[in-house]
Amino acid sequence: MISVGIVGGTGYTGVELLRILLRHPNAEVKVLTSRTENGRRVDDMFPSLRGHTDLCYSDLNIEELKQCDVVFFATPHGVAMKHAEELVAANTKVIDLAADFRLQDLAQFEKWYGLDHACPELLKDSVYGLSELNREKIQKASVIGNPGCYPTTVQLGLAPVLKAEGLVKPESIIIDAKSGVSGAGRKASLGMIYSENADNFKAYGVAGHRHHPEIVEALENISGQKGVFNEILFVPHLVPMIRGMLSTIYIELTDAGASADLQSIYEQFYANEQFVDVMPAGSSPETRTVRGANQLRIAICKPQPKKLVILVAQDNLVKGAAGQAVQNMNLMFSFAENAGLQGIGLLP
Amino acid sequence: MISVGIVGGTGYTGVELLRILLRHPNAEVKVLTSRTENGRRVDDMFPSLRGHTDLCYSDLNIEELKQCDVVFFATPHGVAMKHAEELVAANTKVIDLAADFRLQDLAQFEKWYGLDHACPELLKDSVYGLSELNREKIQKASVIGNPGCYPTTVQLGLAPVLKAEGLVKPESIIIDAKSGVSGAGRKASLGMIYSENADNFKAYGVAGHRHHPEIVEALENISGQKGVFNEILFVPHLVPMIRGMLSTIYIELTDAGASADLQSIYEQFYANEQFVDVMPAGSSPETRTVRGANQLRIAICKPQPKKLVILVAQDNLVKGAAGQAVQNMNLMFSFAENAGLQGIGLLP
Amino acid sequence: MISVGIVGGTGYTGVELLRILLRHPNAEVKVLTSRTENGRRVDDMFPSLRGHTDLCYSDLNIEELKQCDVVFFATPHGVAMKHAEELVAANTKVIDLAADFRLQDLAQFEKWYGLDHACPELLKDSVYGLSELNREKIQKASVIGNPGCYPTTVQLGLAPVLKAEGLVKPESIIIDAKSGVSGAGRKASLGMIYSENADNFKAYGVAGHRHHPEIVEALENISGQKGVFNEILFVPHLVPMIRGMLSTIYIELTDAGASADLQSIYEQFYANEQFVDVMPAGSSPETRTVRGANQLRIAICKPQPKKLVILVAQDNLVKGAAGQAVQNMNLMFSFAENAGLQGIGLLP
Amino acid sequence: MISVGIVGGTGYTGVELLRILLRHPNAEVKVLTSRTENGRRVDDMFPSLRGHTDLCYSDLNIEELKQCDVVFFATPHGVAMKHAEELVAANTKVIDLAADFRLQDLAQFEKWYGLDHACPELLKDSVYGLSELNREKIQKASVIGNPGCYPTTVQLGLAPVLKAEGLVKPESIIIDAKSGVSGAGRKASLGMIYSENADNFKAYGVAGHRHHPEIVEALENISGQKGVFNEILFVPHLVPMIRGMLSTIYIELTDAGASADLQSIYEQFYANEQFVDVMPAGSSPETRTVRGANQLRIAICKPQPKKLVILVAQDNLVKGAAGQAVQNMNLMFSFAENAGLQGIGLLP
Structure with a gap:
């Protein structure tokens, strides 16, 4: 049994970490902090x-x-980076669910989060915690930047065609993403109240969103291609539901991509991944099938010969946040990767 | 006062016609039919x-x-075309809210609706009822094919840049559309029950949807360009809300389009239209702002220099169906175009 | 045309007043105030x-x-009473949608609202604006205390059996009330955010709620019986919907009540009321049938020989607030009582 | 490991049984039947x-x-009773989630379910599966009638005051109950579709509901008092949420009841029950706190000296159906009572 600390336990990622960790066979939560709820x-x-x-x-x-x-930071951006060095020095591992260790490009971090980075050297040694794509580095890491919820869907949705060479035109990517309201966190804000969000649908952040630079950097790392993703489009929308995220990704195929067996490429790419489910051709992943589960479902479709549509569904609070964080913890401590994460989605 | 008949008054477009027409200053509903509820x-x-x-x-x-x-058909596809000729012969005007008079291409109609057309000659004389774009023809028409809900958003969203020459690359169009559940009508179907749709989000019809050929034909008519829209993508999604529709439309700009003042082009195009609202730059139209209103709101954004995002919101049952049908009736009978349609959206 | 002022136009009752008054044939909104949104x-x-x-x-x-x-106060409790005297002196009528003029019992007002009353003399001259029950006094009033949403359902639901003599045991009343979330107003509060209210149901204020003394005082006035309502129960609940309120009222019948034709008594009592709808025996009023409409629906049922269940549905923002306020304005200025209030409920 | 059969695996209780049993440490589902989905x-x-x-x-x-x-019947009423005798004869235990083994009073069964009972002798030997109240009988039972969802809340909510003598007036009970839509099952029915239930609230079954006789019989068994519950009121309502049930129970106290420490009585009554949570005085149980969990929460309040309000929340599909069924299975096979049932509610 390892001992776990959670900094910032009053938000939705905090309570979701508790839901998972209080049932984890190898971990015990010992410390839970809050600035406002002490005692x-x-x-x-x-x-x-x-x-x-x-x-x-x-x-x-x-x-x-x-x-x-290990200490999880389920805090606003900018908290983990203030404490990470001291914790690492004490041999305590750090998993940050905010953005402090997601972007290696400091200029982008400062532009989008309005903060100077407190520990740029440690940032360089930190690992981006997309479990399936960075497994080996995560196993050895001291500090994990847990991915954003949207970027998780985009990376896992695109990795099979970006890792293969010459199948797609990377600059053509359009990500039309939709999230449940819990993605905005647990805050007293007028824009988040029930009567402003129920029975309503809207886009937001059309002109620019913090997850855009994270997506660009991550896709560069996955594909090994620099500079080709800067002009991709990412438009998030708000869905009147609590949990759930669906990204609809559009990408143009090359001639090679158009004649490839993409369904097989996806199935083989994730053949050994228990948390990524490639659905049969013709499927449409519904967010409710992953409600509460550390699961991400992908389906692909080619409505036109040279255009691919990739549908990616997850629970934004689980595979998109707390679940992936625990999956990373499992990797870091050599536990079974699914320890504590075997719950089945709550349907209906 | 004109006298009005409604065929098929038990569905959602039927009851929405009644909500509007029972308050219309120039029309009185005299006949209301139903196969199952006689008496x-x-x-x-x-x-x-x-x-x-x-x-x-x-x-x-x-x-x-x-x-x-005038007789409105708020029926399943295939009913209006059986009765239209006889009604027109009796000098009764016909407005079909189903698809019988939407597509001039009979092969497409038969492919997507599985029906032989019952009156192809009358179809040729019928007018496609997108009020703002076909106003003069509608005024003289005997038979109106009222547009599909999705196609209404797409046409009004794209008309300003398609009518202008050389601003966009028409073949690049991607329409990521989202609809409330009432768009599927009022039917006892397992896929439509509350517990299958609440707190859930999904795409549907990804491989092909009936509104695709309608969109293609309509955009050809708007732009005067044939053959360039066949490979556009149209992916509809289902939102856990009753009413409301948002289409997020992506299109690549030419060099001319990239340097044009698109906000002005949109504002001028709709300057005299009371039911189409071009919002200020930076806006995001929310579906709740048009709940119950015959209103369509558009906002545009250029997140990249050569890529335009067009957001279009409407109430699928009003401007997307019954409201536009009454707007067409007003045009056909030379009533004030907004007669009966001045209600303000119900917010919250 | 009369000129109208609205103080506090940023909340839900404010925007609902605007939705109604901007379409009112006899009134024009000239002034709209806000502490925070000036300009x-x-x-x-x-x-x-x-x-x-x-x-x-x-x-x-x-x-x-x-x-x-006339000036409507769509403000927090305590604002209208500060300005009412000066307005009345200038011959401007006042309609307060908050609680300042609801309770004649100052001790109760101070207990439940934590405020000393600023104009107790004017309070005595003010009229409680339950339109159907106080019509004549409202016509002559200078200051109206517009009823709370819950008390409106309770009074209209019980008036027919309380006005008749000896039918019911008044001390047995239990009101199990349910409201949509908009009843809590438009405030940035953690307890009101979407993810805390969607897919959830709860009671609140079980030990005591501000509408309890208002109900007691109102029922005393209706029945002419003092002291018999102090121990009635009123338990409100929060429903995951935007608008709508249903009160389920339980009351024991006397022998006379058990043998009376209560359905007829209700129908006759409201025979001339256009905004109160007594549904046929066996009906169950649904809140969606009054969404956006100034309408209240009642159904009664006697599941046991000596126990009556009264179901009362309304839109909390319309008949429960802004709609009734306009109805009162219509009475005060001798307009048609339904001027501006003829809209049909938005279903679905 | 025991082997399990589920008859009727296409409804919501069926899939909920699977969600629980596929993670159960002592049971394996071997057979899953459906009339319509064979293969x-x-x-x-x-x-x-x-x-x-x-x-x-x-x-x-x-x-x-x-x-x-063991075989679970997650079928419509009337199926289990046709097969139970043959299964019991083969030493297979039966747990029926429908009503075949809930009512000992055959006349009531036939009145409310419209069926002759197929095995009245076996019915007499069957045990009513309210786990906490009938634990010893359940341990020895061959056939379990799993309680209805509403009756579960009523029995556990009232047992502490009914088991104690002379605290309450049993004939005064009023149960105002509210359920999420999944309680109506998974059926293609017009009344259940999304657009008929979202943003709406209503009562149903006011004049009479099948759970009324079940409640009466159960309360008689709990209290040992016959005939005093026949005139209690039970009014169910439909909440626009998927899962969750809240019963608000009103009961008059005797003088003894008014002076008793009821909070202590409740806490002591359930002191050793892990699935029944008596909340602190002043609490209000929210249905979301038990979403997906085999948990029932109770809070009591005395808003008037002689009137008690009991609030009871559960997930209708878990403690109200499939979870309690597995709890009963655990008792019947001497497994840990919480085996497979330790999941924490999904909040938000």
Whole structure:
């Protein structure tokens, strides 16, 4: 059993980490911090946890965190980078669910998050935690930047055709993404209240979104091609549902791509991955099939001979956040990769 | 006051026609038919109408319908074309909310709807009822094919850049469309029940959808260009909301298009249209702003120098169906175009 | 045409007043105030109003308000009472949608709202604006306390059996009430965000709710019986829907009540009321049948010989707030009582 | 490991049984039947199960079912009673999630379900499967009638005050119950489609509901008092959410009840029950806190000195159906009572 700390346990990724970790066979949550709820029982704030834990929130105490084997940061951007060096020095591993360790390009980080990076050297040694694509590096990492929810769908949706050579025109990528409202977190904000979001649909961040540079950098790393993804389009939308994310990705095929057996390429690429499900040709992945599960489903379709549509569904809070974070923890500590992550999606 | 008949008054477009027409200053609904509800008061089926009408359903009786000045068909595909010739001969105008008079290409009609056309000659004389784009023809028409909901958003969203010459690459069009569940009608079907659709998001019809040929034909007519739209992509999605539709349209700009003032082009194109609202640059139209209103809102954005994103929102049952049908009726009878259509969207 | 002012135009009752009044044949909104949005176009905040008004928010200026024939206060509790005397002195009528003029019992007002009343004398002259029950007084009033949403359902649901003598046991009343989320207003509050309310159901205010004393006082006035309603139960619940309210009211019948034709009593009581609909025996009023309409539907049922269940549905923002306020305005200015209020509910 | 059969695996209780049993440490599902889907993979119908099972539907074959240690019937009413005797004779235990073994009163069964009972003798030997209240009998039972969802909340909500003597007036009970839409099952029915249920609230079955006689019989058994519950009121309502049930129960207290420490009585009554959670005084149980969990939460409140309000929340598909069925299986086979049932509710 390893001991776990969670910094920032009052948001949705925090309570989702608890839902998973309180049932994890190899981990025990020892520390749970909150700036505002010091001393309060966590099951008083989240009664779904009643009967499952006696944990109370505490103030962030770096000495207590150093006693943990791993610390998750389920905090706003900019918190993890302030504490990561001290934790790593104490041999405590760090998994940040915010953006501090996602972007290697510091200029982009500063542009999109409005923050100077507090530990650029450690950033260089950190590993981008897309479990399926960076498994070996994650196993050896001390600091993980857990991917954004949208970028997870885009990378896993595109990796099979980007890793193969010459099948697609990378500059043609258009990502029309849709997320449930929990993706915006748990904040008292007028734009997030029920009556503003129910029975409504809209795009947001059309002119630019923080996940665009993360996607560009990640696709460059996957494909080994620099500079060809800068002009891809990424347009997120807000769906009146709590959890769930679907990305519809459009990409033009080369002649080679048009004649390739893409369904087989996808199936083979993920043949050994238990958390990535390539559905049969003609399928349409529904977000509800992964509700609460650390699962991502992909289906591809070629409605025109030289145009590919890739549909990617996940639960934004699980494979898109807390679930993948635990999957990374499992890799870092050589646990079974699915430890604590075998729950089946809640349908209906 | 003209007299109006509605054939098929038990579906959602039927009850929406009633909601509008029972408050219309120049029209009175005299006949309301249903195959299954003969004799039943309509306000027994739809209690929202209690206090507003004493109408009862009757069996379809062509002689009664001939007494009407205009007959709306809010029926499944294939019904209007069986009765249109007889009605037109009796000088009764016909507005079909189904697909019988949408496609001039009979091969496409038969392919997608599985029906031989019953009156191909009358089809040639019929007019496609996209009010803003075909206003003059509609005014003189005897038979109107009321547009599909998705095609309405696509045509009004693209007309300004397709009517102008050389601004866009027409073959690059991608339409990622999202609809509320009422778009699927009022049918007892497992796929439509609440617990299968709430808190869920999915694409459907990815490999092909009936509105694709309608969109292609309509864009050819708008642009005057044949053959360039065959390979456009159209991918509809289902949103867990009752009403509302948002189409996100992607199109590549030519050099001329990249340097044009597209915001002005859109604003001028619709300067005199009260039902089409070009929002300020940077806006994102929300479907709830048109809930219940005969209104369509457009916003455009250029996230990359040569790529345009067009966002188009409407209520699928109003501007996408019953509202536009009444707008067409107003044109055909020289009423004020907004008669009966001045209601403000229900927000929240 | 009368001129209208609205104080507090950024909340849901404010925008609902605008939706109704911008289409009212006898009224024109001249002044619209907001503490925070001075100078902003109202259709920038609520794009549903685009094309319908050029109004901008202004700071509250009492001299401008005095120029109006009537001023609606769609503000938090405690605002209207600060300005009412000055307005009345200038011959401007006041309709408060908050609680300042609902309770004649000052001790209860101070207990539940935490405020000293600013104008107790004017309060005595004010009229409680339950339109159907206080019509004559409303016609002559200068200041109206517009009823709370829950109390409206309770009063109209119980009036027929309380006005008749000896049919029911008043002390046995239990009100199990359910409201859509818009009833809580438009506020940035954690408890109101989408992901906390969707796919969820709960009671709130079980131990006590501000509408309890309002209900007690109102039922005393209706029945002419003091002291018998103090121990009635009122338990509100929150429904994951935007608009709509259903109160399920339980009451024990006396022997006389058990043998009376209650359905007839209800139908006769409301025979001349266009906004109160007594449904046929065996009906169940659905909130969606009144969505957006100034309508309240009642059905009664006697599942046991001496127990009556009364079901009352309304749109909390219309008959429960803004619609009833306009109905009161119509009464005060001798307009047709349904002027501006003839819209049909939006179903589906 | 025991072998399990599920008859009727295409409904919501069927797929919920699979979600639980496919992760159960002591049970393996061997047979899964469907009248309509013979030969189809279950994960083709419910893609949430992809990666978790290779089961296919088969026709109901009684010989195959006899090989199972236990058979769950997740079927319409009337199916289990046709096969139960043969299964019991083969030493296979039967758990019926429908109503065949819920009511000992045959007249009531025939009145409410319209069926003659096929095995009245076996019915007498069957046990009503309210796990917490009938634990010892369940452990020895061959046939279990799994309780209805509403009756589960009512019994567990009232048991502490009914088991104690003289605290309440049993004839005063009023149950105002609210259920998510999944409680109506998975059927193609007009009344269940999304656009008829979203953003809506209504009562149903006000004049009478099948769960009324089940509640009456169960409360008689709990309290040992016959005849005092016949006139209690039970009014169910439909909430626009997928899962979740809240019953608000009103009951009058005797003088003894009014002076008792009811909070303590509840806490002590359930002190050793892991699936029944008595919340602190002043709490309001939200259905989302039990989403997907085999958990029932109770809170009590005394808004008037002699009136008690009991709030009871559960997931209608888990503690209200499939979860309690597995809990009963665990009891029957002497497994840990929480085997397979330790999942934490999905919040948000």
